[in-house]
Amino acid sequence: MNKTFDRYASIVFLLIGVLFIVESRKISASSYGSNVGPDIFPIGLGILLVLLSIKLFIETAKMKKEDTKGEKPDYKRFLIIFGAAVLYVVLLEPLGYVITTFLFLAVGFQVLEKGGWLKTIAIAAAFSFGVYYLFVMVLQGSLPGFPI
Amino acid sequence: MDAIQFLINGFGIAMQWQNLAFAFFGVLIGTAVGVLPGIGPMSGVALLIPITATLTSGLDPQSAAASSIILLAGVYYGAMYGGSTTSILLNTPGESSSVVTALDGYQMARQGRAGAALSISAIGSFVAGIVSLIGLTLLAKPLSELALSFGPAEYFSLMLLGLCAVSGLAGSSITKALIMTVAGLLLATIGMDNVSGVSRFTYENAYLYSGLEFLTVAVGLFALGEVFRTILDRDKGDGNIAKVGRILPTKQDMKESSAPILRGSLLGFFIGVLPGAGATLASFFSYIAEKKISKHPEKFGHGAIAGVAAPESANNGASGGAMIPLLTMGIPGSGTTAILMGALIMYNVQPGPLLFEDNPEVAWGLIASMFIGNLMLLVLNMPLVKVFAKVIETPAKYLLPIIIAISIFGVYAVQFNTFDLALLLICGLLGYFLTKNDYPVAPLVLALVLGPMIENNMRRALTSSNGDFAVFVTSPVSLLFLVIGALWISIPLIMKMRGRSVIINEED
Numbered sequence: 244m245n246k247t248f249d250r251y252a253s254i255v256f257l258l259i260g261v262l263f264i265v266e267s268r269k270i271s272a273s274s275y276g277s278n279v280g281p282d283i284f285p286i287g288l289g290i291l292l293v294l295l296s297i298k299l300f301i302e303t304a305k306m307k308k309e310d311t312k313g314e315k316p317d318y319k320r321f322l323i324i325f326g327a328a329v330l331y332v333v334l335l336e337p338l339g340y341v342i343t344t345f346l347f348l349a350v351g352f353q354v355l356e357k358g359g360w361l362k363t364i365a366i367a368a369a370f371s372f373g374v375y376y377l378f379v380m381v382l383q384g385s386l387p388g389f390p391i
Numbered sequence: 392m393d394a395i396q397f398l399i400n401g402f403g404i405a406m407q408w409q410n411l412a413f414a415f416f417g418v419l420i421g422t423a424v425g426v427l428p429g430i431g432p433m434s435g436v437a438l439l440i441p442i443t444a445t446l447t448s449g450l451d452p453q454s455a456a457a458s459s460i461i462l463l464a465g466v467y468y469g470a471m472y473g474g475s476t477t478s479i480l481l482n483t484p485g486e487s488s489s490v491v492t493a494l495d496g497y498q499m500a501r502q503g504r505a506g507a508a509l510s511i512s513a514i515g516s517f518v519a520g521i522v523s524l525i526g527l528t529l530l531a532k533p534l535s536e537l538a539l540s541f542g543p544a545e546y547f548s549l550m551l552l553g554l555c556a557v558s559g560l561a562g563s564s565i566t567k568a569l570i571m572t573v574a575g576l577l578l579a580t581i582g583m584d585n586v587s588g589v590s591r592f593t594y595e596n597a598y599l600y601s602g603l604e605f606l607t608v609a610v611g612l613f614a615l616g617e618v619f620r621t622i623l624d625r626d627k628g629d630g631n632i633a634k635v636g637r638i639l640p641t642k643q644d645m646k647e648s649s650a651p652i653l654r655g656s657l658l659g660f661f662i663g664v665l666p667g668a669g670a671t672l673a674s675f676f677s678y679i680a681e682k683k684i685s686k687h688p689e690k691f692g693h694g695a696i697a698g699v700a701a702p703e704s705a706n707n708g709a710s711g712g713a714m715i716p717l718l719t720m721g722i723p724g725s726g727t728t729a730i731l732m733g734a735l736i737m738y739n740v741q742p743g744p745l746l747f748e749d750n751p752e753v754a755w756g757l758i759a760s761m762f763i764g765n766l767m768l769l770v771l772n773m774p775l776v777k778v779f780a781k782v783i784e785t786p787a788k789y790l791l792p793i794i795i796a797i798s799i800f801g802v803y804a805v806q807f808n809t810f811d812l813a814l815l816l817i818c819g820l821l822g823y824f825l826t827k828n829d830y831p832v833a834p835l836v837l838a839l840v841l842g843p844m845i846e847n848n849m850r851r852a853l854t855s856s857n858g859d860f861a862v863f864v865t866s867p868v869s870l871l872f873l874v875i876g877a878l879w880i881s882i883p884l885i886m887k888m889r890g891r892s893v894i895i896n897e898e899d
Contacts, residue, residue: 248828256570263577263592270591281584281591283853284846285577292573299566316623324622325816328795332812335803344796351792355622366789374800384445384804 246306253300260292323354340386344371394528397747401755404457405763409450410756413443413458414764417465418771424466425473426782430794432470433726433833434614436463438794440606440734441801456738457753461760463734467727468520468710468761471670472768475512475703476779479505488670488706491678495691495698506776507640508699511648513772514640515704519656520765523711526660527718527758531747534719538744543851544862548872550845553722555876556666558834559883567830569880575835578603579842586850598810605733605839606805610798611815612832613726616822618794621787623823639773640696648700651681659705663712666724673709674702711761717742718754722841726833729840736840 267285331347348367353360378384404410424435443459450458474489479496492512499508541549558568581592582602593599640648658680659673681701682691691698716722721743723729735742735753746754772779802815825832856862864870 248824252828252830256574259574259577263580266592270589281587281589284849285580285591288573288577288580292570292577295566295570295573299564299570302564302566318623321619321623324792324795325619325820328799328816331799332809332816335799335812336809340800344800348792348796351795352788355791356786356788370793370796374796378445378800378804382445382448384448385807386800386804 246303249299249303249306253296253303256299257293257296260289260296262289263292264289320354324351327351327354336387337390338387339389341371341375341389344374394532397751397755398528398759400751401757401759402762404454404752404756405461405759410458410461410760411763413446413462414465414760415767415771417462418469418472418764418768421466421469421471422473422476422768422772422779423782425470426476426779427785427790430614430617431474432467433730434610434617435470436466436727436730436734437606437609438614438797438801439463439466440730440737441805443734444737444805452738453750453752456735456740456750457756459738460731460735460740460753460757461764463731464714464757464761465764467731468516468707468764469768471707471710472513472516472703472772473779475699476509476776477783479508479512479699480780481783488674488709489703490671491674491702492699494678495693495695498692498694499696499699502694504694504696507644507696509776510640510773511644511652511696511700512703513769515648515652515655515700516707517765517769518652519659519704519706519708520711520761520768522653522656523660523663523708523714524758524762526664527711527715527761530664530715531719531754531758534715535744535747538720541868542866543848543855544866544869545872547845547848547852548863548869548876549720550722550841550848552872552876552879553666553716553724554834554838554841554845555879557724557837559879563829565880565884568834571825571830571832572834572838575838576842576845578608578835579839580846585843586847598808602843603814603839604802604806604811605836606737607802607811607815608818608839609730609733609836610802611818612822612825612836614794614798615815615819616826616832618791619819619823620827621791644696648696651677651697651701652704654680654684655701655704656708659708660712662705663709663724664715666716666722670706670709670713670725673705677701677705707765714757714761718746718757719744721746721844723837726836729833729837733836733840 263285267282267289270280270282270285327347327350331343334343345367348370349363352363352367375386379386379388405414420439421432421435424430425432430438440459440463443462446462447455447459471488475492475496477483478489478493479500482493482497482500496505496508496512499505554572558572559565579602581599583590583593583600590600655677658677659670662673662676663670678691678698678701681697682688685691685695685697687695710727713724713728716724717728717732721732721741723732732742740746740750740753798815798819799812802811806812822832852862853860862869863873
């Protein structure tokens, strides 16, 4: 458990609750003659979320300070892989499925453990071609193909 | 009896060759998912939804729904079984419901009886499967008839009770669990309101009109969140894998474990029916119960076969029992059944009391296939135990990027847009940070699935009562549900205040 995270989280959830309440009030009233419009449910939930966030904030303040132990998370490898995933998503449509998947897998394998290039290339190629072939050729699905 | 006739028809559907194949692949993939570190039953089922959607695209909607739910349910109980393999061989439970199995299972493996432990857990799972089949057949009709008599007010309160139950038992802080539930309900309001047709919180974004896609959120929170955790925390599955040895249990083993298997199955089934109390709780309780009943309680923890048989039967019984509220009332009691429900809704099949009338082939086909699936698990696992033991050794280096790639492929294949892929990555990040800080994500997914139905029923009830909120407490059934729901949340709180430790249900 992490006290700082909980404190920030309670503030974020509080803001989300307020946001939903404010935005719900902008929803146009129901078209038919019911006084139970589309805004009641989100407003009620928004209020509930605000109350719960305040409760969490108080609980967090009462909590004794704990020192965080254990290893520091491995942010470097994670950020590379996450960045590669973002690029994968952005380039999927312009570059096509096979190329982006192959590159993403090759980068991912190498970041997690260096070396073994032959195996890396073989597995990445087998996966990207295999999925594309099975899905598009056999199952008649649709995936972005190759850039022309 | 009607039910038996329907069950026979169900077997007719489950025995069709493509459904047999689906059940087979389901349990096979499920076992692999359970064995592999990093993906549990929830992410396994979520990841396979898009793949089944493509596989069944050629069939008519009814049989497509039946076939895909057969496969997905196969993954669910296959994973339950697979999780025990790692508990026994490695002392690292693949998922939380087999934590207890590791206590005696690993000890048995150290004594060279791993094969017997594995086969006893397969037999136990099979017996539990049959027990839950009988239970489902007997309870399906009366329960769905009961549920049919409910009006919108009763439904609203019942779903609220379901949410309370899951929040009350998930994670270590009820406040956090409730926050996640409310956040899920709020996310569910995004998109076109299907009562009045007004769009809410869409901000002119075309992708938001249909609401946040449940599948994207579930795969992101569970599968990607788990992969990110493994990368960040340098989670390495090192350890010595015990030799499997002789597979068939001895006569003595069978004799010692037959009663625990039966007790475990029954206990597991009834715990599974309760919303919120999942397989983890079931395996835990049955282990404690066996230890109490046993003539040699000192043997537990030192390789007692009853300590493997009972919890393993219980967790499979619970996964069968969890199908009952889902199929008869349309209320999922756990994260995994919420995902199964989302899958059914994707096929335009609404789980609930009408399921047995409108889509009998889906309901009874699934029930029958659970029996066949369990039989397959038994046949598959006895000879293939050694193969699955090898699967454990799959290096994380290859596994993790491939899970990310499968998630992206799966979401894209169903949604065809990059907006959902971006949402997927965001949900993955959220899933990691929330889970790491004890914010349970299962209630959020459950709330996202139930949200539209809760809102519809609430508004229908309020419209017919002219906006009078008293309608929820004047109906005795509705009041009863609300009271139970309130108790579910408040009792653990009171117990905590008195300094008692409360058994916490991990996500399953």
